[in-house]
Amino acid sequence: MQYRRVGTTGLQLSVLSFGAWVTFGKQVGRSQARELLALAHDRGVNFFDNAETYNNGVAEQLMGDVLADLRFARDSYCVSSKVFFGAVDHPLPTQRGLSRKHVIEACHQALQRLRVDYLDLYFCHRPDPDTPIAETVAAMDTLIRQGKVLYWGTSEWSAEAIREAHRVARENHFYAPVVEQPEYNLLHRERVEVEYAPLYEAYGMGTTIWSPLSSGLLTGKYNNGVPADSRIAQPGYEWLRESVLGKGKERIDKVRALQPIADELGVELAQLAIAWCLLNPHVSTVMLGASKTEQLEKNLDALDVLPRIDKALQKRIGQAVV
Template identity: 60%
Template sequence: MEYRRLGKSGLQLSALSLGSWLTFGNQISDKVADELMGIAYDAGVNFFDNAEGYAEGKSEEVMGKIIKAHQWERESYVVSSKVFFGTENKGPNRTGLSRKHVIEACHAALKRLQVDYLDLYFCHRPDKNTPIEETVWAMNTLLQQGKILYWGTSEWSAAEILEAIRVARQYHLVGPTMEQPQYNLLERNKLENEYLLLFKEYGLGTTIWSPLASGLLSGKYTAGDAKDTRLDMKGMEWLKESALAEEKLAKVKKLQTLADELNVPLAKLSLAWCLKNPNVSTVILGASKTEQLKENLTTLNVLPLLTDEVMEEIEGVMETKPILPQF
């Protein structure tokens, strides 16, 4: 396993990590979740990603039981939670980024995960109804109390992150260390365009999600054996419609041809492509089957195949590179 610094921080994360969105406490059994975490940990994965909103809190409960049962040394792994969407009860102060919810959600996540502190704590979405100052102060309070070690954002705009940094500097508080954006061969603007100043000037780290574009880049849809996927789950209709657009599928089929020429599974080619970006601190893998995870955890072996020529071929096929503004 390769380890990368989380932006300018001293924290080192495995280049490949394991997330629990849509799987733990929902799509897969607790037994399979246990097996997946064991396989990942044994392969050198040290970061496990979670959130209060995943399976309405059940995902964190499942992960907490697994961590406790394995009795891994606390220093050997990094665990996260995210605050915004709340759990099963959506009362007026049970969602969003108010000081009340940020702090109460942290306490609840600690109980569900059965840990004394969260390594990473994310603001899962921006909250238009709460001043950024209030959220930054709340995060700083949790940092001072030792309940979280680093805080960050997920799917915030560059302007919103910059405002959080400005507030933190104004009041001599600790600003955001990392952002968790979607990043894959079909979704590239934030990481390759919007956040460039944040990387250059502030050393922002990234823990990217959906590197396989909700399975579109996994090879399932080009092999014609896509049954019972996460896109077929109840409530995922919005994602299925977006992910399986004909234009995207046509590009992915061409990419499959290139992967076949390289004798590499499409999923591993797509994951390795994400890892080639130096601004990616870790790629969060999602998995519902042990064989799938074992295969994808060997992605680092593919990196040497991604020469400049191959990267250009990929660009020629996908044509998704953001057009940067000319100054």
């Protein structure tokens, strides 16, 4: 395993990490979760990502139970939660968003579910138009000073909103966000590569990127239809299916154009796509999702592909998805 600092902080995360989105509590039960986390930790993964909204808190509870079962040394791993959407169906205004009340209460609830004394990373899952950014920054600062959170960040915030958070933090001597969690993959690049570009140097921010395989599209498994056991086939994720496949044939054609490159290397397309994400030095970690240990093993092996992608090959990959 390789490790990278989160921006200019001293926190080092494994370049491949493991997230619970969609899978935990839906596709993955306790025994499978135990196998997946044990495998990941054994392979050097030290960051496990979660959120209040994942299966309405069930994903966090499952992860917390398994981490307690496995008895990993607490200083050997980092765990995150994210706040915004709430952890119940049809949440009341006080049960969602980024108000001081919900940010702090959601943190306490995540600590209980994950069975830890503090969160290593705590993300604002989306921007909240109903709450002043200054209020959210102050709430995060409170949690850090209380020792309940070590670092905080944003997820899918605009660069403008992130700048405002840093301005508030600077003027009030608050702890500022150090990391953004955006979608990033071969088919979704502009925000990380263009919009956020000024933020890395100006504020020393890192990124914990999600959906490196575009919800499975970059594995090639949707080239000829949707397998019944795939995440976009799960009930309640019709919106994700539309997001992945609802943009016409063009995206599938790009995936098909990448396949010969993977074949020449003798690797799986998923491994090539994951390794490509790590070519970006501003990617602190690539978050993997898996429901089977065989799948996770193969995705972790993407690290072996990384040194094989030279400048010429990188250019070919880029041309394939233009």
